[in-house]
Amino acid sequence: MTIKYRHLFFLSMIFIFLGTGSAFAQKATWIWYPGDFEIWLGNKMQNRRTERGSFLPPFWKLDNHYVLIDFHKDFDLAEPERAELFVEGQYNVKIDGKSVFGYPGKISIPAGKHRVSLKVFCQNSVPAIFVKGRKVNSDSSWLVTYEDKEWIDQSGKASDQSGTNWLHAAAWDFEDPASPPSAFKLSLKPQSPVKTERSGRSILADFGKETFGFVKLHGLKGKGILGIYYGESREEALDTAQCETLDKLWLKPDKKADTLSALTRAFRFVNIQIEPGMSIDSVSMLYEYLPVADKGGFRCSDEEINRIYDVSKYTFHLNTREFFIDGIKRDRWIWSGDAYQSYLMNYYLLFDSPSVTRTLLALRGKDPVTSHINTIMDYTFYWFMGIHDYYEYTGDKTFIRQFYPRMKSLMDYCLSRRNQDGMMEGMAGDWVFIDWAEGLSKKGELSFEQLLLARSLETMATSAAIAQEPGDEAKYAALAAELKKKIFDQYWNKDKQALVHSFVNGQQTANVTRYANMFGIFFNYFNEAQKQGVKKNVLMNDQVQKITTPYMRFYELEALCALGEQQYVLKEMKDYWGGMLKLGATSFWEEFDPGKKGTEHLAMYGRPYGKSLCHAWGASPIYLLGKYFLGIKPLSPGYQTYLAEPVLGGLKWIEGTVPTPKGLVKLYCSTTAIRISATEGTGTLRIKSKTKPVCNGALIKMATQGVYDIEILKEKEYDIKYNSVL
Structure with a gap:
């Protein structure tokens, strides 16, 4: 990465030799105030959106990073220390509270116990430091604050710091001092179109599948206006009047030159229109992506399902960028509801925790809370649910302890917006979304919103326990239990054997969704x-919308799947996602209605090409196949214990x-044999078999009639013979 040093006094190197050659304590990395880089980067990304050349920013509140940060750490050195220091911003340095004047090139840290402190101001990007020595290295063990509450008495003595909330510093894969957080960019890879058509002053390039990046024009010559019209479909790229995204370039080169589009775009087809006297040799692109590798995978005996899985993976990668975004063409914003599903898919494909925490922090922003996340009530609850699942899959207590105050203030906001009956109901400024569904009522107290709040309160109770706040734990657990009871008292209809959709004017409505x-x-x-009852009367009932x-x-x-209907789900998956593939989809769409014809599939929001043909939530087979067909899920946080319950x-x-x-859990399952191994945790393989399974060296127990549990220890492969119950 290249660095543009925009800040005054941006970089200083402090070299200090160690007296002897002791080992490095921990690898140095750039550090900053928790959540600030994520907020700063989110602001940069979300304000790149354009609509036919017009700037289109988010319509919710955007917060900013703290511009003045105090960093410190206490060290106990056996011998004198020398280190390098890199800083983004203006800064001062103190050793044991004593200033090192100027912007020092060299300082000495003597042997013994000492505190190294830096205070950094930076407005254009996040205040950050990189300290590299033998034992004095910057990492997440450093403490940071945005207000040190320091004062000086009449004698000139500085006070002992008090009343300050110090947090552990944040870090993420910035281990090169020459590549600070502000220089972060996604990776690029050249790609060529699979087909190019020339007709008069038009060039139509087809890149073969949905993609994302910069368009590069080679050998461009001539004076005039050049138009670039992007399309997820051929129809969109050719419709210069109504395509969703376009670029106009005003050019006057007197000799051939290469030109790169200013912004990244989503497209499969690119329609380039040139004026008389202009010429272009060829077109290519720079594909932009986050370099994260697949750790999970799935294969089966059905090639159509394998194709659905592969296209789901590609769809997910396209929408895994600086953050998990909803779709690459239209919004390119961070939507909490979309992101929540991406977190779950991530746990079965990438298991990239930084992408989850970056997205959670960018969505949350800072206090005070003045609206729901993305202004949507249900999206606030998805944020809490995202933390619930993050802890279950990763076991990361540090994240929850660090950000529990932000969880609590957001929940306080939600609880303050309950109606007089203690239920969530849309108020002025609230967007109650649920789903894009024709005629879906948002009036009154909706059972769906109360259910999400109940799960969010359960998350708060768990998080309060981790944060060692027993009073809060009891409070949230009681609120969750009370609300769950109220949900069933108010919404459960015995005749319909279902929760009704809403409660309006003190009455249960008849509508079931x-x-x-x-x-x-x-x-x-x-x-x-x-x-x-729900399975029969709702989920398997075609009379319900x-x-x-x-x-x-x-x-x-x-x-x-949770009800054991994998065979039905497999058919639905082939009909629904397979239906998109039959129509030529190379990534999965925002919405699919098999009853639509032709270009009707491209339209949405009253616009002929308004639909996203690459939407993160379209990649859900990754999660379904991993959790409910391979059947692998954590039973305790971080896979200390886990369940493997394969279903064919x-x-x-x-x-x-x-x-x-x-690590990894690997599994193969047929109708007669299962192989399983894991690199960590203790697992339970649960299988249905007509007879007792056979496995040398394994502990096999009958769980219930025809269901057997086998203990799976780490670093050991198990070969099981069984008689499948189909």
Whole structure:
């Protein structure tokens, strides 16, 4: 990465020799105030959106980073220390509270106990430091604050610091002192179109599949206006009057030159229009991507499902950028509802925790809270649910302890907006979204919103325990239990065997929708009889309004998988995602209605090409196949213990890998054999078999009639023979 030093006094190197050659304590990295880099980077990314050449910023509140940060750490050195120091911003340095005047090139840290402190001011980017020595290295053990509450008495003595909230510094993969956080950029890779058509003053380049990056024009010559019209479809690129994104370049080169588009765009097709006297030799692109490798994978006996999985992976990678975004063409914003699903897919494909925490922090912003996240009530609750799942999959308590105050202030905001009956109801400024569904009522107290709040309160109770706030833990647990009881008292209809959609003017409405009912299944809020009632009367009932967005199909199919309907889900997956593939999809869409024809599939929001043909929530088969077909999920935080419960769902065989915080679980399953191994944790393999399974050296127990549990220890491969119950 190249660095543009925009700040006054940006860089100083402080070299201090160690007296002897002791080992480095820990690898040095750039550090900053927690959440600030994520907020700063989110602001940069989300304000790149344009609509037909016009700037289109987000319509929710954007926060900013703190511009003045205090860093310090106490060291106990056996011998004198020398180090290098790199800083983004203006700064001062103190050793044991005594200033090192100027912008020093050299300082000495004597042997013994000493505190190294830096105070950094930077307005254009996040105040950050990189300290590299033998034992004096910058890492997340340093403490930081944006207000040190220091004062000086009449004698000139500085006070002892008090009343200050110090947090552990944040860091993320910036281990090169020459590449500070402000220089972060995604990676680039050259790509060429698979086909180019020339007609008069038009060049149409087809890159073969949905992609994202900069368009590069080679050998451009001539004077005039050049138009670049982008299309996820051929129709969109050729419709210069109504395509969603375009660029206009005013050029006057007198000799051939190469030109790169100013902004990254999403496209498959690029239509380049030139004026008379202009010429172009060729067109290519620089594909832009976050370099994260797949750790998980899935294969099975059905090639169409394998193709669905592969296209889901590609769709997910395209939308995994600085953050998990919703779609690469239109919004390119961070939406909490979209991101929540991306977190889950991530745990079964990439297991890239920094992408999760970056997104959570960018969405949360700072206090005071003045609106719901993205202004959407349900999206605030998805934020809490994202933390719930992050802890379950990673076991990371540090993140929760660090950001518990921001969790609490956001929950305080939610609780303050309950109505007089203690229920969530849309108020002025609230967007109650749920789903894109024609005629979906948002009036009154919606069962769906109460259900999400209940799960969020449970998350708060768990997080309060981790943050060692027992009073808060008891408070949130009581609120969650009270609300869950109220949900069933108010919304459960015995005749319909379902939760009704809403409560209006003190009365239960007759309308039953899928939303609250399917969430109640995988939240495990229903008893067994209620589950079966919901399955029959809602999820398998064509009279209940169908879901047409991959966004909510994600949850509908998850609920059915949780009920053991993998065979049905497999058919739905082939019909729904396979239906998009049959129409030529190279990435999965924002919405798919099999009843539409031709270019109707491209339209949305009243615009002929308004639909995103590459939307993160379209990649949900990654999660469904990993969690409910391979059947692997944590039973305790961070996969200390886990369950592997493979279900073929009508397939002849399945195999795959599920990543864990520090390793992998690998599994193969056919109708007669299972192989499983794991590099960490203690697992339980649960299988249905007509006879007792056979496995040398394994502890096999009958869980219930026809269901057997086998203990899986780490670093050991198990070969099991069994008689599948199909």
